[in-house]
Amino acid sequence: MNEQLARTPTAIRDYSETLFLPKTEFPMRAGLPQREPLLLKRWREIDLYGQLRRKAAGRPRFILHDGPPYANGNIHIGHALNKILKDLVTRSQQMLGFDSNYVPGWDCHGLPIEWKIEEEYRARGKNKDEVPIVDFRRECRAFAEKWIDVQREEFKRLGVEGDWAHPYTTMAYPAEAQIAREIMAFARTGQLYRGSKPVMWSSVEKTALAEAEVEYHEKTSQMIWVAFPITQTLDADLEGAAVLIWTTTPWTIPANRAIVFGSEISYGLYEVTEAAPDNWARAGSRYVIADKLAGEVLGAARVAGYRRLKDVLPVMIVRCAHPFRGLVGGGGYWDFDVPVLPADYVTEDAGTGFVHTAPGHGIDDYGTFLKHRETFAACGTPEVPHTVDEDSAYFPTVPFFAGERVYDAKGKDGGANDAVIRKLTEVGALVARGRLKHQYPHSWRSKAPLLFRNTAQWFIAMDRDLGDDTTLRSRALDQIKHHVRWIPAIGENRITGMIENRPDWVVSRQRAWGVPIAVFVRRGTDEILRDDKVDGAIAAAFAAEGADAWFEEGAAARFLAAGGHSADQYEKVDDILDVWFDSGSTHAFVLEDPVHFPGLAGIRRKMDGGQDSVMYLEGSDQHRGWFHSSLLESCGTRGRAPFDYVLTHGFVLDERGEKMSKSRGNVTAPQEVIASSGADILRLWVAASDYSDDLRIGPEILKTFVETYRKLRNTIRWMLGSLAHHREEDRVALSEMPELERLVLHRLSELDREIRKAYAEFEYSRVVALLSAFMTGDLSAFYFDVRKDALYCDPISSRTRKAALTVIDEVFRCVVVWIAPILAFTAEEAWLERYPSESGSVHLETFPAVPEEWLSPELARKWAEVRRVRRVVTGALEIERAAKRIGASLEAAPLVYVSDPGIMAALEGVDLAEVCITSGIRIVAGEPPADAFRLEDVRGVAVVPERAEGRKCARSWKITPEVGSDPDYPDVTPRDAAALREWDTARAA
Template sequence: MSDKPDSSPVNDAPDYASTLYLPQTDFPMRAGLPRREPEFLARWNEIDLYRKLREQGTREKRDRFVLHDGPPYANGNIHIGHALNKILKDLIVRSQQMLGKDSNYVPGWDCHGLPIEWKIEEQYRAKGLDKDAVDKVEFRKECRVFADKWIDVQRQEFKRLGVTGDWDDPYLTMSYDAEAQIAREIMKFARSGQLYRGSKPVMWSAVEKTALAEAEVEYHEKTSHTIWVKFPVIATDDPALADASVVIWTTTPWTIPANRAIAYGAHIAYGLYKVTGAPEENWAKAGDLYVVADALAEEIFKAARVESFERVAAVDPKVIKRCAHPFRGLDGANGYWDFDVPVLPADYVTDDAGTGFVHTAPGHGADDYVTYLKHKAVFAECGTTEVPHTVAEDSRYFPHVPFFAGLQIYDHKGKDGKANAAVIDKLAEVGALIARGRLKHQYPHSWRSKAPLLFRNTPQWFIAMDKPVAILDGKTLREVALTAISKTEWVPESGENRITGMVENRPDWVVSRQRAWGVPITVFVHKETGELLADDRLDQAIAESFEAEGADAWYQNDPAFYLAPLGYDPAEYERVDDILDVWFDSGSTHSFNMETRPDLAVNRIVDGGRDQVMYLEGSDQHRGWFQHSLLEACGTRGRAPFDIVLTHGFVLDEKGMKMSKSMGNVVAPQDVIKDSGADILRLWVAASDYADDLRIGKEILKTFVETYRKLRNTIRWMLGSLHHYKPAEAVDPAQMPELERFVLHRLAELDEAIREAYRRFDYKRVIFLLNGFMTSDLSAFYFDVRKDTLYCDPPSSLARKSALTVIDRCFDCVVTWIAPILCFTAEEAWLTRHPDALSVHLETFPEVPAGWRDAALAERWARVRRVRRVVTGSLEIERNAKNIRSNLDAAPIVHVTDPELLAAVEGLNLADICITSDLTLRSDEGPADAYRWDDVPGVAVVFARAQGTKCARSWKISPDVGTDPDYPDVTPRDAQALRELKAMGA
């Protein structure tokens, strides 16, 4: 039955089209999302939807589900990764609310730290100004203004995505109350003894002049110098080694001046090798004796351009006690390198590359530093009593380093300075170099300036990972964090192993930064003893000043402002001016968000309650926000701040490539919204496997536009049909035809599956289930079958009323089920159907009676649909051959031998189900040339043309047309409909 019968009068025939119950709706076929979506945003703002959702949760005493926002940096327009993140959060918040929770989302922003400070510095550099010459408080004010600007920009861009939340009262790490609470949190670590000042090598950015945490580091390809250097053996238990040298290999020649040891692997086979042939000009000379790993000897001598060599003997590296630094005893060095270099075992040494010996500079490497701590007594015996400081914050050698003082490793743009070349030249000059080269490898870079980093020994503030503390019942922070990880639900589950490995192996947390824009480490240190000043009154005074003036108070007020009123002599104490790692800020957000706002207060599952807190960010946050939030909360509260942690992947282009402006493959969410609407982006997010990296591009978006179009048209058809629905005429399921009861069964099945998918945050399954139901079960089957009944049956028809009742139930279910995803479209559809309603987003998912489930009926209709597929397949061939214009021209003969299929279709009006004017069912094989389908054995179809006259109203062909004398050009069914309509005055 077509949706649009020919209504033009023929031979003065009646206009029967006006007597049909055709769909009528103001819900347009073309969505016009870019234009319509802002209208709904304005409406939600007008009715204060967010506040009504909170009132609903309080009024109904719902369990709380809090999605605590991982704060983005307020430093630019949002990108497609932001859109993925915020939309995914909104899917969760909306769906949890519709599942019956009080699901709250308070957006937040990370306002401190290098991303913003760096932008202000760029502005200074563009004007030729020196940031260090500006008053620190004035500089901080500029950072605050910059952050405020971008918060407003991003707020509007996030809202445009359809994200619901408390946009009028977000949390900001730079608000005065937040800065005061961050200070309280670091002071808790100080009072518990977990905060300490130490000197160890940390990742250092010479460009940004600050230490960086591992979470702020990314790895890029870099071409480095490589050198092979000989260290003469000066103490050994083996006389054969008296004239030999241990050879090391490094990709950081600039660290050679800081060398204090050599490490070897106890499991590696080493040998004494003699150069037997080499060019005259070669650095490696004939007769030289080198100790190297056997597995690497050939590679080493090839690099050294040695023509021939021989293995003299095996070497146990334990017999090598001491070596000399290559610069030992040089004129002009003033004895700087006149110490012994111990040869020590280390389990990190391999023979995969290099020489099998690792040059060890405790001031410039994590493993090197650990080796120093482990063998500190040996180092002392060799003349090294402390970790050397050789490189300053700008990556220049300190003035006390002979030969290289003032030379820079990286310049202010991150380019190689003169240090490497100078060291290499000096090694060659003193005869310590045997080979050099270049190597492309992955090297740590700052994720902000993109400049390469260096390990640099510098005094920093740390939070101890392995110190037992009283407030943790004698456990260490690492132990408490690992226990908390095991009690958390990780989505996907692989997240647990990922973060467990990171926490198991991470070093102490470097929380200090040598920058200006952030919350200071609010402690005072006694100048003589180095002890932290512990006084609860001091902590309170600091926090109160921050609440009144913000963290600027630390710099605006003299130390005496805090110390003198409490009876302390300011001259005896040093005020720490380092700021906190920005991860400490964001890691503390639970303390000034969930613990202070009444609308976010929870009695979590870990405390025996039923409320839940979720953290959701990209998978890189296992080392970032997730981990630092975990450590901050565990260190101060002994537990994680979350119950559930969900991670998503990153967004790539259609080819799986990282997006880059230079490559021209960037997809901006603003452009997608302008062209197609935010609901298309939301559909893309929901339908994608967020646990993996996602792809997006024009062609991919086209498929989602098409999917959306089909879903929208299904909703539109339901709305059009429901124009004729009268709730008072609703039919009890028990009185409905089988087909309607089958659709109700499908609704009951879907209700359970969709709720479970939403509970498991599996949105791609929600889309899969809904798309299949709406396009296959409804549009392509149920609606197709029932169009004739809905359009043409008499007003009194039970089948018609039953179909309308089922469509009404389908509409309510489908639109609410899809509302968390297509939030704008669902709202438009809901208000079209229920114009007096406030919002679909104030609804919960409809309760679907369990009694609608009927497995036996479902099985029968699955078989009916299999037979129908064979019939419709045969008719498609006839239409393509131009033998018929529509299925109503046909009256096929259907041969069914499969007993189960035959039993399923017997007793049903198979002609209506197959949308033919007539159909004959036979229980035999059928002729050999009948149409068959391999997927449905036991069914054969023979085409036959329908006999009779075409009904002028329904277009069915029937011999019964004309049997009613009052309506001679229609079937008796249509005559009855016309009679009833006439009686109603229609």
């Protein structure tokens, strides 16, 4: 039978069936949009999350505490970046040997949800003020629950693994109870206080805003120069003159109570010598102005001529009069003195060198009031005046302007500025006016411009002694510098500057949907009731009923009774907490509550002498947001930061580096990318990008990642196909392997160190670069290319073939596990193709333990030289192929001239024809002919291309005179004849 098969004419024998060609069910076309949902379903069915927790039990823990996204809409590409990056952290840390548990969370309280419910009310003609607050809050809760469900499924579709069945939400009853306990803790330590000072106020949202809720956008403001008559001076030459101020908020003039100057600035007295009769600044008028700014100011005033009369020391100006002082109909409202005071924040950059000061409408202004309070009182201003109400309208007590609004209901300019300017013109105090484009604070939610407004608010003190010679500020700064690792490192400088310069934390909001500032104050005072029984009753009620309990009828009497107090003595605070306080408190329940989060609570962090770590990961804007509030909250209640690592990423821009906008049509939606290409493409984009900077995405960029993915997938597919012929009993020991196989194992050992380090350092782009270079360069373009002949054509018994399969098996295991945190779906698909299992998963693996003995630097140096020679041969053959003198490289048998002794030594024992995939190669020591092919960067090597001589093997396609030397197999090489003989024998058996 064997002899008959052997002597069958070649024309009718199909040699392809005798080759060990790759065989796999792993498809070339990924079909990720269809395949990924099936894998998600499988993970759910096998309880992958539960298996991960059980397998990692007892390991040191690496907890990525989720910064809660806001539950009010579909996710966008920024969400996708954030959640995928978090998944890269948790999956890779798990594979590095940690118990890396991820519990997703949501921020649920706050104004955007209130607005949505109010919009629904308006659409139905319903009045919010007529709805009981508890009913309104329930509608807000239902709205948030709906979007949590939507976002949860969208996040899961990205391949993000976590405890999706038990997320945390800031509106969960236990969470609301703990948030209340946290603010009570600030109250007990005296850090919480009620004060009246200017805060950023949104007249559209009718609430105070924290700095983290403020954006700066360009706004065109009216600017005016106003004369304040000098009424008391120590310099007789200044009698009858006026101090000029400049402001871009004319509406604050009625609130003016002082003028400040810079002690280092040079001032002069200027007289107008020539001006048009109808000019506001008339001839003979005298003004005190900073010398550097005088020309600019008088030019704006359209003065035709002026002269400088003398130097002026502003300390010689004691008092001025308000421009509206003594007006008929003013009711004496402005009949006070305006002190002229020094301040270190006055500059010569713009204005007049004097700064109009309205203590109720500016932080610096308010600070000046506190510093010189006695002087203000002596001038008739014992307290900071309240000028505008929550709608930004002047109070009825303000003459001439009562009811005029700074901004209307939509945030557009109201009539206040024009009304004030008309009155200043009427009394002759206006010197000049103009318009200025500048950056101005706006609400990040409503996008409406803000104003500083003096109101009674609740604050957490930054600089109050906490009894251990520390303050909240000093604690936070110490933690930033000594106890937290910032990734990238520049984050430390950013948050340090913010903490160093921030004012006291405004934690109160005048809204309905949130956790209340659950304290009582003694009536008629700001004294907070400190009673553990009352606090305990409040927390217990919140845990059982939610924070709605605070707003139920009779709540004050109910809670006060727990401590034996009465509502006649104390009043309930109905302001709610800043939502940043909510999210800043999440560590207190997610990381410390063993009942609701048993997998996270009880961590022993490194700063406590343990091995566990906590990471916070969000966009770079959270230095002033969640990182900031969490740091302050934890330092205020626990004396330390809630995190060990803080990793920040940039924002996502379009392909041209511009901000995405629906109106501009440049938005890339993650849902669309997943539907067309799959989530693994998005995951590859995230991992390969430099997340420390802003990222770009768009159709063309995604095409490059689709192509990168295709190359990686095809490499994995080829390995799977080749491994179909691998038998465990054929595994070859390291000592018996050819050099080429030992070289690949050396590279695996090198990569093991580099990839572990990159994952440990959160350098995912480095991982992608390393794996891409290895899989496409070292493997596909070199090792696999060289070894295909042996793998496909060698006899069943070939040691080279068995060694190659042994190495490919090791390579496959390493590569697929290494890439699993990034290509979560593809790695799982490949793993299950190689290791079918009802409940197994690549994500249950840790990174493979690569033996140290695989390292062989000397071998690597030798083969680096061999590969350089191969490049020269390949270059020469490319020219031959382009000239159509040869087709495939097997048609060549070039001469390789080597004049470098070191390279010649490296080629010792190497089958260079096999390495270069030619039918033959002859190595010649010595200098080459002048026309030989060379590469400039490979000295001492040259190639003269020659065609291979002999017949073409019908099985391996090599061209050699040896074809036909085996009479049983006359159309193949001896190697192929041996392979066929083994094949035929096995088949016959």
